[in-house]
Every structure is written in C-alpha cells, then in structure tokens.
Amino acid sequence: MMKKKLSIIGMPMDLGQMRRGVDMGPSAIRYAGINERLKPFFDEIHDLGDIAIGRPEVIVDQESKLRNLDLVAEKNALLAEKVDEAVQAGWFPLVLGGDHSIAIGTIAGVAKHYKNLGVIWYDAHGDLNTAETSPSGNIHGMPLAVSLGIGHSKLTEIGGYTPKIKPENVVIIGARSLDEGERILIKEKGIKVYTMHEIDRMGMAKVMEETIAYLKERTDGVHLSLDLDGLDPSECPGVGTPVIGGISFRESHLAMEMLEESKIITSAEFVEVNPILDEKNKTASIAVGLMASLFGEKLL
Ligand SMILES: NC(=[NH2+])NCCC[C@H](N)C(=O)O
Ligand SMILES: [Mn+2]
Numbered sequence: 541m542m543k544k545k546l547s548i549i550g551m552p553m554d555l556g557q558m559r560r561g562v563d564m565g566p567s568a569i570r571y572a573g574i575n576e577r578l579k580p581f582f583d584e585i586h587d588l589g590d591i592a593i594g595r596p597e598v599i600v601d602q603e604s605k606l607r608n609l610d611l612v613a614e615k616n617a618l619l620a621e622k623v624d625e626a627v628q629a630g631w632f633p634l635v636l637g638g639d640h641s642i643a644i645g646t647i648a649g650v651a652k653h654y655k656n657l658g659v660i661w662y663d664a665h666g667d668l669n670t671a672e673t674s675p676s677g678n679i680h681g682m683p684l685a686v687s688l689g690i691g692h693s694k695l696t697e698i699g700g701y702t703p704k705i706k707p708e709n710v711v712i713i714g715a716r717s718l719d720e721g722e723r724i725l726i727k728e729k730g731i732k733v734y735t736m737h738e739i740d741r742m743g744m745a746k747v748m749e750e751t752i753a754y755l756k757e758r759t760d761g762v763h764l765s766l767d768l769d770g771l772d773p774s775e776c777p778g779v780g781t782p783v784i785g786g787i788s789f790r791e792s793h794l795a796m797e798m799l800e801e802s803k804i805i806t807s808a809e810f811v812e813v814n815p816i817l818d819e820k821n822k823t824a825s826i827a828v829g830l831m832a833s834l835f836g837e838k839l840l
C-alpha cells in the first residue's frame with residue numbers, strides 16, 4: 541500500500557479583495573486543530589508553513605483596473621511551485637487561504653499532473669469574472685475564469701501553460717450570487733452548476749451523487765476548492781463576502797463524507813476564512829471539521 545501523505549500549505553493572501561484579516565486564515569485554521577484532527581487519516585503530515593506575502597501597499601493596475609495584479613500573480617506563482625512539488629512527490633496538497641484568488645496558484649500547480657482535472661467549486665459565488673465584467677476589480681472574484689484560461693495573461697499564464705482546466709470538468713455547488721458576466725459565461729461554456737435552487741429541490745445527497753458520477757466518468761483527478769462563504773453566514777460568519785441563504789453545516793458534512801466515499805478528490809483548498817469577522821473562530825473550526833469529514837472522520 542502506498543503511504544498516505546498530506547502536505548499542508550498556508551497561503552495568507554489578502555490582496556485579492558479589500559477586507560483585511562483574511563491573511564490570518566491559515567493561522568486560525570491551524571489554531572482550530574487541523575493537525576490533531578487529520579492525524580488519524582494519514583501516515584505522515586507535513587505542514588510546510590506559509591508562503592510569504594508581506595504587507596505591500598495596494599496598487600491598482602492602471603490599464604486593467606485590477607487591484608494588486610502583479611503581486612497576486614507573483615505570489616500565486618510561488619504557491620503553484622510548492623503545490624507542484626507536493627503532487628510530484630506523492631503528497632496530497634491541502635492549501636489554507638487566504639482569499640479565493642489563491643485558487644489560481646493551487647490549480648496551476650495541480651493541473652499539469654492531470655489530463656482532465658475536475659474541479660468542484662463549492663461557493664456562494666461563481667468567481668468567473670474578468671477585468672471587463674468584475675463589479676469590484678477584486679481578483680478573488682476571478683480565479684475560476686482564470687483557470688479556464690479567461691482573464692489577464694499575467695494570471696492565466698502562471699505555471700507557464702493555459703488553460704488549466706476544461707469547462708466541462710467543472711461543477712459549481714452552492715451558487716447564489718452571480719454577476720451578469722458570470723451568468724453569460726456559465727451558459728456560453730456549458731458549466732455545470734448546482735445553485736441553491738437545485739440544492740433545495742433535490743437535496744444535497746442527490747446533488748453530490750450526480751456530481752460524483754459526472755466527474756468520475758470524465759476526469760482523472762478532482763480538486764476541491766471550498767470557499768467558506770458557500771455555507772450560510774449564520775453558521776460561517778467569518779467570511780468577507782457573506783451571502784444569505786447558503787448551504788448548511790450538515791449538508792456540507794454530508795457532501796464531504798460522500799466525496800470521501802467516492803475517493804475522487806486528489807487536492808483541496810479551504811479559503812476565505814477571516815478570523816477578524818468570525819465569532820470565536822467558529823468558521824475556522826467548521827473548516828477543520830469539513831476537512832476531517834473529507835479525509836474520513838465518521839460519527840460512528
Ligand atoms: N471568492 C469570493 N468570495 N468571491 C466574491 C466575488 C464577489 C463578486 N462577484 C466580485 O467579483 O467582486
Ligand atoms: Mn470564492
């Protein structure tokens with residue numbers, strides 16, 4: 541049997557949006573006991589520490605209006621390298637955010653190892669904006685588009701190849717706040733989306749059954765990109781862009797348990813935990829609980 545090895549990488553990035561505090565996400569998640577909780581499910585766990593981000597001044601790219609474009613690109617290139625090395629060496633990469641712009645780096649590091657990487661985008665948002673469609677200029681609203689090869693070339697070219705993933709290999713779960721340009725892109729590219737409407741109507745069990753079956757038949761690895769704002773803000777208040785009417789804690793655990801049973805997940809990231817906006821580290825604790833379910837923790 542191959543050893544089960546987990547590589548934890550902290551990405552204290554807050555340059556993809558405007559609310560301070562999300563750079564403390566990795567610390568909050570570690571403080572919530574990630575190591576202890578995941579230990580039973582791995583032969584070895586290496587916490588590689590954090591990628592150095594620094595505290596630079598905000599610079600808006602004059603041409604594209606993207607906030608912190610150069611730094612977000614530079615730091616994501618570093619993350620991509622780290623993730624690439626982990627996968628290469630046979631470690632499961634688990635990245636702790638940081639705002640969702642870090643998915644650009646994670647996916648750049650992972651996708652080169654697969655012919656058809658699948659992505660589950662568990663999020664209230666589509667994160668499918670470009671400089672042209674973004675209402676905010678915040679890069680954390682763009683990483684899924686960037687990974688599909690759509691967006692500023694400084695972002696899409698990270699890792700030296702583009703696109704990273706194909707639209708038919710993506711499943712978005714939990715969407716309830718989509719901008720106009722994102723809706724157009726979803727339809728144009730035929731991206732599979734389970735909005736809150738489908739989750740209410742079909743139930744999470746059916747949504748996950750379909751998602752797993754869909755990805756199993758077309759992908760050779762699946763990355764889970766879980767934005768804690770996919771969950772309802774009453775349960776996960778520690779996020780920068782909360783949207784009412786989200787996925788429940790229980791539904792989310794079921795989703796993670798079903799993913800564990802399916803054995804399809806080959807990399808993951810948990811993003812947008814902002815301890816300054818949180819209540820007693822609740823959101824970080826929920827993130828750790830979801831990771832535990834994803835890797836095999838059972839109630840009985
Ligand atoms: N990763 C996130 N929380 N993204 C929120 C994006 C919000 C909005 N759609 C924007 O582009 O600014
Ligand atoms: Mn997101």
Ligand SMILES: [Mn+2]
Binds near residue numbers: 663664665767769
């Ligand atoms: Mn979101």
